[in-house]
Amino acid sequence: MDLNRLVQKCSTVSHMKQLQAHLTTNGRFKSPFCPVRSKLIEFYALFPLPHQAHSLFLQIDTPSTNDFNAILRGLASSYQPAAAISWFHRMLCGSHKIDALTCSFVLKACARVLARPQTLQVHSQVVRSGFAADALLGTTLLDVYAKVGDLGSARKLFDEMPVRDIASWNALIAGLAQGNFASEALELFKRMREEGLFRPNEVTVLGALSACSHLGALKEGEKIHQYIRDEKLDMNVIVCNAVIDMYAKCGFVDKAFVVFDSVKCKKSLVSWNTMIMAFAMHGDGSKALELFEQMGQADVKPDEVSYLAALCACNHAGLVDDGMRLFNSMAGNGVNPNKKHYGSVVDLLGRAGRLQEAYDIVKSMPMVPDVVLWQTLLGPCHIYGNVEIAEIASRKLVEMGSNNCGDFVLLSNVYAAHERWKDVGRVRDIMKNRDVRKVPGFSYVEVDGAINKFFTGDKSHEKWREIYDKLDEIRFKIKEFGYVAGTNYVLHDIGEEEKENALCYHSEKLAVAFSLISTSEGTSIQVFKNLRICGDCHFVIKLISKIYNREIIVRDRVRFHKFDEGSCSCKDYW
């Protein structure tokens, strides 16, 4: 058997060592061009044996570009992609010849470590080396720019590409969809179809569907689903999974389940996970757990995401005992809990008021708790008035340099509930000194195909006067139902009445009021919010659903709330 075929069959270190010995004894190792040697280097670089790769490399008198490419390619896919970037610099400093593949491999490493400055450096090197017209490399660059969050450069590159093919389109559509430019992604998808040069393929529709999921754009999503059926792209399980996710994130968990239940291809683990997560997001804990059980019968082994989805379902449905049982069964089923699983049970216990148990879990976990975990623990402290644990969690958050407004608000609320006004003042001083920032909350709603977006207290909408009049009417009506503004959801140094005003004009209330005046009686209203819905809005929207006899669905950052006849699908547990 010749060596090239032999090397393909080598899969263990000892095989590789034998091959290396063979190359050395017959003298081929030292030859200037030796593909098998490159393969060996790549093998050592990819597996956790970079030292072997390095020492092997030192034995080569004049390493070829191929040898360098091999080590870059291996390292870029290894557990330490940053090392590929160092090797690239070593090549440049040593005046070794680079080719387009070298750049491609180092760019992959840049994407994995999200290194924007390095991406820019490689880009200028690509131009200097005369590879700018290479279509494949161009798409790689575009993709990496998008992945490191520089959508402007990705877009510019796309616009200026001398040759574009379907992968270039796909890379930008997917990049925009994942980089918070979902409407731009859908526009590009439409442009692609209008121009008609390329027929959208599986990868294209995945990007477009992901954009619909982000936006909650059901109508676009349905059109894409139809296209998928027409073009028979639904034989691809990844596409089916994205369709399931799209329906779920657009608020139609039933449609998601129909797709899940009738897929023509073989379901994958991700199909199950997506569907479990869909039920979880919609607060249907029992269906999520039922599906989780069915996985075993279908001979699909749950992985860490499955457990996370099931735990998340328990959280949203308040199934504390089920959740704890699930969590405690993980290790026995061969899945070690990670930080997210710990976060999930801390959340579960915390919201059930079992704060001491939640804190004990935090103390016992084998990994270092991160900011999100302390926030999870801090969250329910104000509901249950636990000053002691709130202080511990807040101290950790301050130590870790959190500048999140919410963290300070929560601690301040705990102090306020105990009338510890000096401490309240102290927290506010810290906020002032620290330049604590609040992510602006916004909500949007689609009416007659147009997206209407609202910020808190927004008066930029053309119908703002009618919207505010409607809110006055709502405020008047709900008071008859015993509504008292939950002013502890606001943190400003203002009086009670002003606090009530600040609450009254939260973006989700503006969106609901606008929908009430813009849609016919009895139709369902669907609102999307970028943050979590606030407790006061939750209470008010429940009353609106009763008084105005409307079904109102609100998708917040993590889940759906379906308000109907004065109650919410989350059963006030969220």
Added chain:
DNA sequence: TTAGGGTTAG
């Protein structure tokens, strides 16, 4: 011998 675009996640 080595290139580009892809689904689930508190």
